[in-house]
Amino acid sequence: MSEIPGPRSQALMQPLRAHESRNVTFISPEFPIAWDHASGARVVDADGNSYIDLTAAFGVAAVGHANPRVAAAIAAQAAALPHAMGDVHPASIKATLLERLAAFSGIPDAKIFLSSTGAEAVEAAMKTAMMATGRSRFASCIGGYHGLSFGTLGISGIEKFRQPFQHHIASDTIRFAFGDLAAAQQALRGTHDIAAIIVEPIQARGGCIVPDDGYLQGLRSLCDEIGAMLILDEIYTGFGRTGTRFAYSHEAIIPDVLCVGKAMGGGFPIAATIARKEIMDAWPRSDGEALHTSTYLGNPMGCAAALAVMDELDAGLMQRGNAIAKIISHAGVRIASRRAVRAVRGRGAMWGIQLESAAQVQAAMLAAMQRGVLLLPCGPQGDVISLTPPLVISDDDLHTALMIIDDHLQA
Numbered sequence: 001m002s003e004i005p006g007p008r009s010q011a012l013m014q015p016l017r018a019h020e021s022r023n024v025t026f027i028s029p030e031f032p033i034a035w036d037h038a039s040g041a042r043v044v045d046a047d048g049n050s051y052i053d054l055t056a057a058f059g060v061a062a063v064g065h066a067n068p069r070v071a072a073a074i075a076a077q078a079a080a081l082p083h084a085m086g087d088v089h090p091a092s093i094k095a096t097l098l099e100r101l102a103a104f105s106g107i108p109d110a111k112i113f114l115s116s117t118g119a120e121a122v123e124a125a126m127k128t129a130m131m132a133t134g135r136s137r138f139a140s141c142i143g144g145y146h147g148l149s150f151g152t153l154g155i156s157g158i159e160k161f162r163q164p165f166q167h168h169i170a171s172d173t174i175r176f177a178f179g180d181l182a183a184a185q186q187a188l189r190g191t192h193d194i195a196a197i198i199v200e201p202i203q204a205r206g207g208c209i210v211p212d213d214g215y216l217q218g219l220r221s222l223c224d225e226i227g228a229m230l231i232l233d234e235i236y237t238g239f240g241r242t243g244t245r246f247a248y249s250h251e252a253i254i255p256d257v258l259c260v261g262k263a264m265g266g267g268f269p270i271a272a273t274i275a276r277k278e279i280m281d282a283w284p285r286s287d288g289e290a291l292h293t294s295t296y297l298g299n300p301m302g303c304a305a306a307l308a309v310m311d312e313l314d315a316g317l318m319q320r321g322n323a324i325a326k327i328i329s330h331a332g333v334r335i336a337s338r339r340a341v342r343a344v345r346g347r348g349a350m351w352g353i354q355l356e357s358a359a360q361v362q363a364a365m366l367a368a369m370q371r372g373v374l375l376l377p378c379g380p381q382g383d384v385i386s387l388t389p390p391l392v393i394s395d396d397d398l399h400t401a402l403m404i405i406d407d408h409l410q411a
């Protein structure tokens with residue numbers, strides 16, 4: 001155990017300072033720590049300090065850091081066949097994954113594009129909507145985050161990410177306030193050129209904003225009315241994060257296209273774009289030259305990881321989202337009474353504590369880290385503490401972490 005960040009963590013920042021783009025890692029005397037290893041909901045840094053992780057590393061470690069079944073599946077696949085050919089000779093495990101994921105997704109007659117990152121999954125969804133509608137314009141939400149590639153920047157709802165690159169990204173996107181169905185209807189009714197509305201069921205990076213019941217149903221009807229596809233970006237909310245396999249099932253709607261990633265691979269980079277057959281079949285049949293593919297599409301280790309993640313979720317882990325929600329909402333009543341707290345909101349294992357300012361969130365993050373709890377900020381202003389623990393977190397660890405946050409907020 002050492003001061004935080006300890007000497008090893010601090011020393012490890014030197015190569016980052018010297019050799020990583022300075023845009024990537026924020027480094028100060030108090031931040032960050034270098035992660036060395038992790039298990040379940042616990043992370044250990046390079047100095048041997050142990051932390052309760054309430055980030056799941058951007059929501060990825062839903063089935064737990066270094067989940068032994070996922071690690072074993074990746075290791076076995078790495079020994080047998082770590083890589084095959086995305087759009088030429090497929091790995092046999094890709095066939096297994098496609099069948100399983102199609103059924104797991106709940107999308108009837110699902111057909112799938114596999115990819116490596118969330119942004120790629122969203123871009124494949126955008127291309128699919130263009131193919132299916134013959135249109136090229138998109139509508140998205142203010143505050144929405146869908147990745148940072150050029151295609152996804154065109155639909156991003158966070159201005160600062162677009163601003164430096166605006167001359168190279170789509171400028172005809174229609175944006176409307178998240179959660180406000182009337183605003184969406186006002187912006188889009190009467191249009192005939194929208195390929196898709198793209199939306200997160202719960203705005204994650206935008207501040208953990210949970211829309212009112214009926215919002216997604218309303219967007220579903222609006223899409224039907226204007227002949228647009230409904231693309232649900234469940235890259236954060238999918239794979240058990242909100243207490244069900246996918247957040248869309250809370251509203252009993254079926255999206256036209258579903259984007260998943262993050263938790264899907266349990267730490268291995270794999271993502272997917274899932275659509276009903278009649279939509280995906282708007283793409284031409286491959287004649288030996290795929291119009292959309294990539295080197296690592298359907299990477300066998302990613303397929304093995306995703307199969308193991310679905311096994312873990314189906315073996316009872318999914319219900320943990322609701323148990324976690326009970327604990328956080330119970331503690332949230334006390335936390336919400338603290339002076340700096342504006343709101344506590346969330347669903348399943350995805351919660352936000354909105355404070356008065358980003359500075360307060362930064363202070364809370366640093367204080368929690370000193371006491372062994374890892375947090376992340378979210379919200380366009382950075383004024384929300386995001387809580388997205390691994391689903392495997394123990395009740396004790398969760399209670400301890402929430403008490404540490406509350407201690408800081410009442411101080």
Ligand SMILES: Cc1ncc(COP(=O)(O)O)c(C=O)c1O
Binds near residue numbers: 117147148204205234
């Ligand atoms: C809702 C949502 N969509 C897309 C992305 C982009 O995923 P990736 O960073 O894997 O490209 C993210 C990442 O945070 C996300 O939260």
